[in-house]
Amino acid sequence: MAQKRICPSCRQEGTIILDSRHTSEGQIKRRVECKNCGYRWNTIEVSEEEFGHYIKAFTAEDKLLLKRVCDKIPTDLLSQDARRAVAILWKRLIK
Numbered sequence: 001m002a003q004k005r006i007c008p009s010c011r012q013e014g015t016i017i018l019d020s021r022h023t024s025e026g027q028i029k030r031r032v033e034c035k036n037c038g039y040r041w042n043t044i045e046v047s048e049e050e051f052g053h054y055i056k057a058f059t060a061e062d063k064l065l066l067k068r069v070c071d072k073i074p075t076d077l078l079s080q081d082a083r084r085a086v087a088i089l090w091k092r093l094i095k
Contacts, residue, residue, distance in 0.1 A: 004080055005032060005043075005080075005081070007034035007036060007037060007039055008039070008041060009034065009037055009039035010034060010036050010037040010039065012034065012036040012037070014034065014035040014036055015032050015033060015034050015035060016032070016033050016035060017030050017031070017032055018031040018032065018033050018040070019031040023044075027044050027045060027046050028044070028045040029042060029043070029044050029045075030042065030043045030044075030045070043081070045081075066089065067090070
């Protein structure tokens with residue numbers, strides 16, 4: 001299933017992937033371009049397991065700060081990928 005990406009510049013859907021590569025760390029790095037305004041940006045995808053590993057390294061103070069940030073993120077402005085990342089982050093932080 002194709003994922004919808006929202007341009008961080010113009011907030012419109014409709015992007016194309018210009019380049020997609022696997023990194024040596026097992027991540028997927030993509031170069032994306034907005035069809036509407038031509039803005040280009042990079043995305044890096046990590047597995048849920050790897051994402052959880054990053055969170056385990058946070059201190060209690062880091063986790064508290066991230067909880068506050070998650071509470072204030074206007075999820076309607078985020079792409080589907082970003083909303084999923086915030087949801088995973090929140091679940092792992094409250095454990």
